[in-house]
Amino acid sequence: xxxxxxxxxxxxxxxxxxxxxxxxxxxIIIALNEELEVVEPCMASQSNIGRVILQNISETLTExxxxxxxLKGRLAESWEAxxxxxxxxxxRSGVTFSDGSAFGADxxxxxxxxxxxxxxxxxxxxKFFGGMKITAEVVDDxxxxxxxxxxxxxxxxxxxxxxIVPAETPLEFTRTPVGxxxxxxxxxxxxxxxxxxxxxxxxxxxxxxxxxxxxxxxDDAVRAAMVGTGEADIVPLINQNDATNPATDFSYPNxxxxxxxxxxxxxxxxxxxxxxxMNMAVDRDAFLGTLIPADAIKATHMVPPSTLGWNxxxxxxxxxxxxxxxxxxxxxxxxxxxxTEIEMVCRTGNFPNVTEVCEALQQMFADVGLNVKLTMMxxxxxxxxxxxxxxxxxxxRMVMAMHDNxxxxxxxxxxxxxxxxxxxxGICDADLDKMIADATAATxxxxxxxxxxxxxxxxxDIVADVFLFHMVGFSRVxxxxxxxxxxxxxxxxxxxxxxLK
Amino acid sequence: xxxxxxxxxxxxxxSLLLLIVMVFFLxxxxxxxxxxxxxxxxxxxxxxxFRELHGLNDPLMVQFGRYVVDLAQLDFGDSIRKAxxxxxxxxxxxxxxxxxxxxxxxxxxxxxxxxxSLAAFRVGGLFDRVATFFSLIGASAPDFWIxxxxxxxxxxxxxxxxxxxxxxxxxxxxxISVLFIRPFGLILQVVRGAMITALSSxxxxxxxxxxxxxxxxxxxxxxxxxxxxxITVIGDQAAGMLNGAVVVETIFGFPGVGKLMIDSxxxxxxxxxxxxxxxxxxxxxxxxxxxDIAYAVLDPRIxx
Numbered sequence: 001x002x003x004x005x006x007x008x009x010x011x012x013x014x015x016x017x018x019x020x021x022x023x024x025x026x027x028i029i030i031a032l033n034e035e036l037e038v039v040e041p042c043m044a045s046q047s048n049i050g051r052v053i054l055q056n057i058s059e060t061l062t063e064x065x066x067x068x069x070x071l072k073g074r075l076a077e078s079w080e081a082x083x084x085x086x087x088x089x090x091x092r093s094g095v096t097f098s099d100g101s102a103f104g105a106d107x108x109x110x111x112x113x114x115x116x117x118x119x120x121x122x123x124x125x126x127k128f129f130g131g132m133k134i135t136a137e138v139v140d141d142x143x144x145x146x147x148x149x150x151x152x153x154x155x156x157x158x159x160x161x162x163x164i165v166p167a168e169t170p171l172e173f174t175r176t177p178v179g180x181x182x183x184x185x186x187x188x189x190x191x192x193x194x195x196x197x198x199x200x201x202x203x204x205x206x207x208x209x210x211x212x213x214x215x216x217x218x219d220d221a222v223r224a225a226m227v228g229t230g231e232a233d234i235v236p237l238i239n240q241n242d243a244t245n246p247a248t249d250f251s252y253p254n255x256x257x258x259x260x261x262x263x264x265x266x267x268x269x270x271x272x273x274x275x276x277x278m279n280m281a282v283d284r285d286a287f288l289g290t291l292i293p294a295d296a297i298k299a300t301h302m303v304p305p306s307t308l309g310w311n312x313x314x315x316x317x318x319x320x321x322x323x324x325x326x327x328x329x330x331x332x333x334x335x336x337x338x339x340t341e342i343e344m345v346c347r348t349g350n351f352p353n354v355t356e357v358c359e360a361l362q363q364m365f366a367d368v369g370l371n372v373k374l375t376m377m378x379x380x381x382x383x384x385x386x387x388x389x390x391x392x393x394x395x396x397r398m399v400m401a402m403h404d405n406x407x408x409x410x411x412x413x414x415x416x417x418x419x420x421x422x423x424x425x426g427i428c429d430a431d432l433d434k435m436i437a438d439a440t441a442a443t444x445x446x447x448x449x450x451x452x453x454x455x456x457x458x459x460x461d462i463v464a465d466v467f468l469f470h471m472v473g474f475s476r477v478x479x480x481x482x483x484x485x486x487x488x489x490x491x492x493x494x495x496x497x498x499x500l501k
Numbered sequence: 502x503x504x505x506x507x508x509x510x511x512x513x514x515x516s517l518l519l520l521i522v523m524v525f526f527l528x529x530x531x532x533x534x535x536x537x538x539x540x541x542x543x544x545x546x547x548x549x550x551f552r553e554l555h556g557l558n559d560p561l562m563v564q565f566g567r568y569v570v571d572l573a574q575l576d577f578g579d580s581i582r583k584a585x586x587x588x589x590x591x592x593x594x595x596x597x598x599x600x601x602x603x604x605x606x607x608x609x610x611x612x613x614x615x616x617x618s619l620a621a622f623r624v625g626g627l628f629d630r631v632a633t634f635f636s637l638i639g640a641s642a643p644d645f646w647i648x649x650x651x652x653x654x655x656x657x658x659x660x661x662x663x664x665x666x667x668x669x670x671x672x673x674x675x676x677i678s679v680l681f682i683r684p685f686g687l688i689l690q691v692v693r694g695a696m697i698t699a700l701s702s703x704x705x706x707x708x709x710x711x712x713x714x715x716x717x718x719x720x721x722x723x724x725x726x727x728x729x730x731x732i733t734v735i736g737d738q739a740a741g742m743l744n745g746a747v748v749v750e751t752i753f754g755f756p757g758v759g760k761l762m763i764d765s766x767x768x769x770x771x772x773x774x775x776x777x778x779x780x781x782x783x784x785x786x787x788x789x790x791x792x793d794i795a796y797a798v799l800d801p802r803i804x805x
Contacts, residue, residue, distance in 0.1 A: 035756070037582045045540070121551045123540060130544035173584035190593050191756025192667055215666060217754040221649060222665050225657050229664055380532035380769060387541060401541075416542045423542060 026500065027211040028481070030493065031223045031232040035191060035216040040173040041163035042115045042122035047491055051236060052214055054492040056196055057098070058163035058179035061089055061108065062156050066488045069306055069408050071157055075103065075164055075180060081443075085151035089159070091142045095203045097166050098184040105144040109136040110167035112146070119171045128161045128412070153443040154409050161407070182207050182496055191216070196495070207496035224476055233478040234498075236489055240293045240352050243474040251295045254473035254490040255304050255406035258351065260344070260361070260398040260466035261386065261417075264427040268338050269396045273331040274370070275463040278398075279317040280324040281368040282361065282466060291353040291360065292469055299467035301455050302413045303405045306487060309439070309451025314459050316467065324368035342372045346400040347382040351471065358400060372398075387423050402471065406491050410451045411440050418458055427464050432457055502797070506790060513786040517779065521572075524778055525565055525771070533557065534581055534769035555581060568775075577779070578772035582765075587772035591758060591780050597667070598757035599784070601749070602742035604673070605680045610735055613685050617692025618719045618727075621700055632689065639686030648679045648752045665754040676753040680746055684738040691734045695727035702726075728799050736792040743784045 061076040095103040187195035224242035226232035300314035346358035420428035439450035747759035765773040
């Protein structure tokens with residue numbers, strides 16, 4: 001009997017201390033804000049999936065260097081335009097997958113076909129490759145031609161989003177991802193943790209971090225506290241109210257832009273004086289450091305400042321209550337129904353303090369004589385008013401949204417948001433459509449200058465929307481690590497970039 | 502008894518089926534999962550492909566028919582979000598909820614019965630007043646607040662316990678303690694009330710007059726007769742926990758069924774919602790059967 005008790009106590013003791021022991025200094029723990037639903041490489045465009053998989057397990061042909069906006073090779077050593085709609089990629093040699101098989105052009109072709117397949121719903125396919133047909137032709141084991149219809153001048157950039165898997169990967173979501181990256185998935189305890197181990201045989205430099213354990217904590221305060229208690233080394237996303245320790249807390253531009261999408265087709269919002277008045281009614285400075293983090297930037301574009309073609313000449317319309325009132329009265333005198341109730345739709349949980357921001361905006365619009373009603377919606381309901389098809393019987397409406405473009409090119413934003421056929425466009429302007437099409441087709445050094453006037457047209461000439469802020473995110477990093485979050489942290493967390501102090 | 506159990510099973514099955522039908526149709530009224538699954542910039546073509554792939558374009562009655570046929574073969578369908586069988590997802594989460602509920606309710610039951618009985622033995626005494634004061638605070642304190650305060654105190658300031666997670670026995674102490682407080686306060690009050698009535702009855706007075714010691718008077722003579730209302734409340738509280746302790750699961754990072762259900766509702770992951778309702782409803786049905794049996798054991802007058 002005594003031995004039974006001894007064994008029982010031994011078992012409890014073992015359970016009590018299991019976990020934290022035997023952790024090497026080079027092992028780290030990362031606390032994410034939600035559990036990964038899948039560990040599928042073709043879903044790596046989702047933030048948390050990307051933070052685990054992207055460039056850790058699965059790599060891409062090219063990679064965007066967010067520090068300077070340049071595109072560099074990852075699994076591709078070089079690329080060149082073969083003709084107007086085809087790009088030829090030379091692949092890196094000596095690369096193997098974590099299952100030991102060799103990487104080659106067949107894998108790239110299969111990865112493209114799998115990501116864009118009708119049999120799977122891959123977010124990378126839906127998000128970056130919509131409205132185009134991509135075909136791949138293997139030239140030899142180290143060379144592949146990728147063709148797009150219509151032609152995509154930014155195809156090499158698009159390839160920075162597409163994760164490469166072995167050609168044998170089945171056409172279903174995998175639970176055991178195999179990639180060419182420096183880490184391999186070694187454990188997945190559903191609901192609790194995911195463990196990546198550094199693998200031997202990686203083609204590049206061996207990273208310092210030997211093991212990364214990802215845990216999931218949805219409560220902001222708990223997640224933030226875990227670094228201080230030694231239970232986590234990196235928390236990629238903490239609430240701005242918790243970011244109080246300069247030694248561990250970092251703010252970084254997170255590539256998100258908040259704005260009010262204005263339906264330009266319905267009175268009184270179809271009158272440019274009203275749209276100007278709304279822009280002048282917003283005291284953006286009053287938000288900074290109060291409801292919005294002080295490091296956020298007043299927005300004039302739909303894309304963050306690091307994006308190609310950023311137009312530095314644009315400035316927000318100055319806060320001017322009297323000027324805005326005068327514009328409203330001028331519109332009234334011209335017969336515009338300025339007293340019509342305008343619905344402002346905001347989304348619960350869109351970003352910290354969103355409700356308070358929307359309430360403040362409602363008051364600012366009221367101060368210049370506009371009749372704005374605030375409606376808070378849960379995400380599923382909100383998407384239906386944000387995206388087309390819009391309801392036929394809708395009234396004048398603005399929708400608060402936050403848009404993410406971390407790929408460095410405006411093409412990922414401007415068609416969707418401002419073309420007549422754009423899924424979230426509140427305007428339809430033939431001239432603007434042509435400018436967007438021309439800029440989309442521009443190549444090389446001409447591409448940036450082609451986008452700049454598009455931004456000016458949207459902001460100055462049409463005054464399409466009420467731009468608010470380029471947002472920042474907050475991360476907490478243990479003082480024992482040498483790692484500074486960047487704009488990329490919003491979508492990936494390359495373990496190979498983490499060093500020890 | 503067997504006949505009674507059979508009747509209860511049939512009644513529960515009918516209730517469950519009606520619930521499933523209601524949830525199936527009402528959940529479909531709340532929106533299209535396509536909108537939530539795909540990025541907002543996804544093209545209409547991509548959305549159409551998603552609907553086709555998941556059978557969301559079919560008429561609602563066709564979808565329901567397919568669900569019923571699959572259910573008859575114990576196939577609850579696949580989670581759209583997690584791309585695997587919904588029942589697997591739910592059972593994985595339910596084991597955590599079940600463990601949390603069983604441990605907490607066992608501790609609550611023992612503690613509330615002991616403290617409540619002792620408080621009732623000398624009504625108005627110091628022990629009774631202290632127990633009543635703290636039980637009322639416990640029964641009315643919001644658990645999210647207690648959870649955060651407990652983490653700040655025991656994890657952040659004192660460093661005695663981990664903030665969250667499930668890895669070791671230490672990880673269970675704070676969640677169980679927080680979950681413990683409210684049902685403990687509630688059940689203690691019920692035990693106290695029932696025991697005051699039982700202890701003032703003639704047979705207890707007779708036992709005392711015969712010189713029986715206080716402990717057997719309380720825990721043998723009075724307690725058994727005072728337990729019927731207590732069991733009802735224990736059952737009610739346990740049912741709440743089996744449905745998931747959402748706040749505790751969220752704050753302490755426990756991967757239980759409560760948080761899973763809330764997330765699945767928000768994400769319109771219908772298969773998981775229905776499977777979770779089915780699993781928790783069956784668990785509650787089984788628990789109610791156990792309560793009925795406990796009634797019969799405690800009170801010989803009850804015969805089914």
